[in-house]
Amino acid sequence: MTQDTNGALRETVHAIHRYIGENLYFSRPDLEIRGKKFNAALLLSLLTGLRQGKALIIGEPGLGKTTSAEYICSLLYGLPLGTVWASEVSGHPEQTEEKIIGRPDLGRLNQGEEVVVWSHFVLLPAKIVDEINRLPETKQSMILDGVDRGNWEYLNDAVINSEYCLFATANYQDGGTHTIIAPLIDRFDVMVESKHPGPNLAFHIGMGGSNGTGLRNEAMETELHRVLNQRIPYKDRMDQVEELSNRFGEAVERELGVRTLSRPDRETIRSGMNEIPLDVDTNAFLRLVLAELSFCSHYGQRRFHEGCAEGCHFTSYLCNTVRNCISNRFPSSTRALSQALAWFMGDKQVGLEHVKAILPFTLAHRIQWKEETLARREKESRRDPLPIYMAREAVREMHRRYIEQADRLKSALAIACRISDGEPLEPVEGDHPIYWEIRRDLGEEVLDS
């Protein structure tokens, strides 16, 4: 893989992003990174699709949550829109494993054979679960492994997706929605809101300005349907799907002037993203964030069922306002999406600007705030839904704290590195939880003072 290859692919991705923004998903910019303005839902969905991630898109009904995901799946994975629609899973209380994952081949079952007919949702690399929070909690567990690892099981058979991304949409709480269970929601890399585009763009949408019919291709959809329904090994089916995707891509490029990505393109992009290192500040800042979201001086770590100890003096840090402990999926999501953003912007390193832009969306659905904190802030003036707003504010606070002590923290980490290598140095002390955690990692159990 060369820089030229990645540069050309970056241009292709920019063209896809531009095409969707200008023709399919009209939206206002609500995210600024180094002077460039983006719509967070579109950008993060695009990066999630490239990164093989999982995005939870929230919002009011009819504001483009599902359609934006469909366009992205279609263009990034070279799938006609009809095929994407056909593979979507709808969340509703009567949903069954047989409709989501697979069912027995009834003809073969009559002959005494157990053969699984896998759903297109399972087979295709681009997956969409529409209205996931209409699935009752008990049924959400059915898709846990699949969402997490692309590992789908039915009867005694299994499919493990070698490449996949997943978009799930969720409406705000109403009479028909359920809470998304914590293990499932934690598996999403990002949560982003598909916002109302404003009256002027909405008027334009209403007048038929947004039209995705160019991504339909009935002949190709029929052919893909046939291939996906074949009773041949998963890999062989996917090879044929890839061939058809490439043909669809050629047709789209010819008719719409935008190129879709092939599987090797996506692999090259992912490889390019993986090679982008985090700079030292980003590395140190993320450690500070992780410390604030997991630290408890009294009980060792945050736990959902435990509050704060009386008299704890760490009142100005996030540990004091959150209930749960941040999961290990969080840094993984943040790294992956920050690398994707740096790649998208043509940067050679992941810097603080990238990670600051990504963090609110990797944190929003993972932080469970204390009720008093929520009550205190829910009426504040804002442009984001409360969880994203609070995550954005939390990131702003933590970033300020980092800037105040960046040199000290980097020194502390550098000295900790030398101590770990056996040098007789003294750890740097500080009041922030990260300094306490460094000392714990150096084998020193620090008790509350």
Added chain:
Amino acid sequence: MKNPFWDFRSVPAQRREIPLDRIVRAREETLDRIVQGYLQLVEEEVRDLVWLAEESKVERAYNAAVRSVGGLEYDADDIDEFCALLDSSSKIPYLISGPAGIYISALVNRAEDDRIVLCPKDYERSFHFLGYKLPEGKTLVLQGDVGDFTGAGLFGGCLLVEGSVGNWCGAGMMKGEIRVAGDAGQNTGEWMRGGEIHVDGTIQGVGTKFYGNTGYRVLFGGKIYQKGKLLVSRALVKGADQVSKGQP
């Protein structure tokens, strides 16, 4: 376990040392300078590695030692460490008991500590001239047996020996006090001009013994006690003037 801070291996950091390390390093530096001073003294004063305890040589060696330690900052522990080093270390290629003792005495006399305790019982070798010219206001405690000329030229200090001393203990002392818990050798208090020597054990000989002319002891002043009893004082000195003229 993987070093979780490895990403920061090349990040410049102001190293914060454990205070003990800083103290140890400072002590090592001080000790090195003390050793260098001693080696320089030996080189200047004992070129042929033979040294005679003549008054002029002793005086010159002491003055050189005082000059050598003049700029050093050290304490009683450094002196003790140096003694241990002299006794056993390969850092110091030759130990000559006289100059070594004079150098130690210079260190003791110039130290800021008023009370210094050395532990000759821990040393395999014996040092001479310990407590040489010990000045007023200083107390030197020597735990164990010591060599010759202990407390020689004592100058008002208090020398406590928790063991036995060799010959010429307190020789030429001017003032001050020497207390020996064990025995003392020959020529104890020779040429002493003042002060007191208390020996709890046995004194083999006091002052200068003239063979064939028994009973003459050369003291110009001071008192010597044995087992609490005054053995000799200025009043008991016989023929001091004669002897002082006739003897070196």
